[in-house]
Amino acid sequence: xxxxxxxxxxxxxxxxxxxxxxxxxxxxxxxxxxxxxxxxxxxxxxxxxxxxxxxxxxxxxxxxxxxxxxxxxxxxxxxxxxxxxxxxxxxxxxxxxxxxxxxxxxxxxxxxxxxxxxxxxxxxxxxxxxxxxxxxxxxxxxxxxxxxxxxxxxxxxxxxxxxxxxxxxxxxxxxxxxxxxxxxxxxxxxxxxxxxxxxxxxxxxxxxxxxxxxxxxxxxxxxxxxxxxxxxxxxx
Amino acid sequence: xxxxxxxxxxxxxxxxxxxxxxxxxxxxxxxxxxxxxxxxxxxxxxxxxxxxxxxxxxxxxxxxxxxxxxxxxxxxxxxxxxxxxxxxxxxxxxxxxxxxxxxxxxxxxxxxxxxxxxxxxxxxxxxxxxxxxxxxxxxxxxxxxxxxxxxxxxxxxxxxxxxxxxxxxxxxxxxxxxxxxxxxxxxxxxxxxxxxxxxxxxxxxxxxxxxxxxxxxxxxxxxxxxxxxxxxxxxx
DNA sequence: AAGTGGTCTAGACCACTCA
DNA sequence: GAGTGGTCTAGACCACTTG
Numbered sequence: 001x002x003x004x005x006x007x008x009x010x011x012x013x014x015x016x017x018x019x020x021x022x023x024x025x026x027x028x029x030x031x032x033x034x035x036x037x038x039x040x041x042x043x044x045x046x047x048x049x050x051x052x053x054x055x056x057x058x059x060x061x062x063x064x065x066x067x068x069x070x071x072x073x074x075x076x077x078x079x080x081x082x083x084x085x086x087x088x089x090x091x092x093x094x095x096x097x098x099x100x101x102x103x104x105x106x107x108x109x110x111x112x113x114x115x116x117x118x119x120x121x122x123x124x125x126x127x128x129x130x131x132x133x134x135x136x137x138x139x140x141x142x143x144x145x146x147x148x149x150x151x152x153x154x155x156x157x158x159x160x161x162x163x164x165x166x167x168x169x170x171x172x173x174x175x176x177x178x179x180x181x182x183x184x185x186x187x188x189x190x191x192x193x194x195x196x197x198x199x200x201x202x203x204x205x206x207x208x209x210x211x212x213x214x215x216x217x218x219x220x221x222x223x224x225x226x227x228x229x230x231x232x233x234x235x236x
Numbered sequence: 237x238x239x240x241x242x243x244x245x246x247x248x249x250x251x252x253x254x255x256x257x258x259x260x261x262x263x264x265x266x267x268x269x270x271x272x273x274x275x276x277x278x279x280x281x282x283x284x285x286x287x288x289x290x291x292x293x294x295x296x297x298x299x300x301x302x303x304x305x306x307x308x309x310x311x312x313x314x315x316x317x318x319x320x321x322x323x324x325x326x327x328x329x330x331x332x333x334x335x336x337x338x339x340x341x342x343x344x345x346x347x348x349x350x351x352x353x354x355x356x357x358x359x360x361x362x363x364x365x366x367x368x369x370x371x372x373x374x375x376x377x378x379x380x381x382x383x384x385x386x387x388x389x390x391x392x393x394x395x396x397x398x399x400x401x402x403x404x405x406x407x408x409x410x411x412x413x414x415x416x417x418x419x420x421x422x423x424x425x426x427x428x429x430x431x432x433x434x435x436x437x438x439x440x441x442x443x444x445x446x447x448x449x450x451x452x453x454x455x456x457x458x459x460x461x462x463x464x465x466x467x468x469x470x471x472x
Numbered sequence: 473a474a475g476t477g478g479t480c481t482a483g484a485c486c487a488c489t490c491a
Numbered sequence: 492g493a494g495t496g497g498t499c500t501a502g503a504c505c506a507c508t509t510g
Contacts, residue, residue: 010480036495048480065496066489067488067495067496068487176471179470180323182466182467183461201419203417203419230418234471235318235470236296245498245499246498281499283500284498284500285500287478302476302507304475304476304477304509305476305507305509306475
């Protein structure tokens with residue numbers, strides 16, 4: 001019989017336990033995890049409860065289940081896909097390249113504290129990146145990441161500073177994102193980086209991505225021009 | 237024993253049957269629908285299967301379930317909330333008013349055919365609306381609705397021409413929406429209606445809302461200025 | 473106390489994939 | 492044919508709401 005360690009339903013505890021085993025690297029991207037019957041026996045719960053927690057993890061984009069084959073841990077690339085919402089005129093996802101301009105560590109500003117749920121004195125990494133599509137730069141972004149979540153980020157000298165790659169390197173599972181979309185005129189920085197005329201209107205994307213546990217992992221402010229693409233949102 | 241009328245799983249057939257009973261008006265907005273045990277007995281399936289279909293309907297925003305109380309049919313207002321994504325600086329939903337400028341019926345254009353999945357010769361209603369916030373007009377929208385879905389729309393002289401109200405009047409349940417967000421300069425029409433300077437940058441919102449069955453119900457093109465609000469999107 | 477949805481179990485059978 | 496996830500059942504018990 002399973003013990004109840006908390007007031008949470010078993011299937012939620014189970015979901016978190018399984019997510020933790022994925023985050024910790026016990027099961028890696030692309031791996032097949034044990035089948036429902038084995039997991040149920042190992043964990044001392046019924047198969048139906050295991051199923052329920054796996055279904056939840058699938059809805060959270062952590063795993064993918066395929067009838068007749070098994071339950072697979074999702075790739076970081078499939079995660080990245082969720083957060084790239086630039087689309088071509090035909091609706092297909094626009095392939096984009098990102099490159100890092102700069103990384104520094106600093107004390108969190110007031111707005112960083114507010115958006116990343118930090119307290120005054122906490123440290124953040126500030127990353128500036130530039131994204132291009134078909135070789136043409138169209139977006140410049142400034143991202144702030146809590147240093148507590150990504151210790152020694154600069155020292156580790158990762159290949160890429162896309163959040164998806166960073167999260168992978170730190171064994172962190174990403175959750176939802178909320179974005180504020182505004183319209184503005186380009187900053188001097190953006191004008192230079194993207195080769196825009198002074199005062200050119202830009203789309204401002206202000207987004208917070210949280211971890212699966214609900215902890216803010218990245219606050220990004222971006223300015224972009226669309227160059228024939230559009231930005232896709234989905235409601236429902 | 238339930239008969240299987242199709243290859244679809246029982247819980248999906250059941251979900252559609254229950255949705256149909258709501259759409260038809262048998263259960264109205266705000267009503268409590270029968271409890272799981274009664275539904276299961278009536279429909280000749282197990283309680284677990286009824287539960288599964290009701291959980292699905294809840295995830296589709298058709299009903300709301302409350303432990304200890306019952307399962308309630310959602311209001312059109314709660315539906316409208318899903319499709320209003322203008323937010324104030326503090327993140328709260330911005331209350332907006334909509335008023336109709338004009339309605340006409342016409343033969344669907346090529347782009348209307350494409351976006352609404354119609355064929356040449358089909359009829360559409362074209363509605364132009366203007367939205368204001370705190371008494372100030374900030375968005376002008378042109379909506380196209382398939383006439384086949386909303387017969388005699390003009391003749392019925394509804395109070396409001398917000399899609400949510402129209403759908404309610406026609407016993408139609410709304411599903412998901414997909415929106416394309418672009419940046420542009422205001423059209424002469426928008427400049428006049430919203431009192432904007434020529435060439436003022438605007439946010440262009442191009443959205444298709446589908447019914448619960450996946451049939452396109454409205455294609456809307458809007459131009460707006462934000463006046464301190466922002467447009468909210470959610471990913472995950 | 474009665475009634476509702478929420479959790480959990482145990483087990484049967486089906487549909488799909490692959491060796 | 493063996494192994495996987497997907498569907499469906501029947502029933503026990505829990506948690507919450509209301510009279």
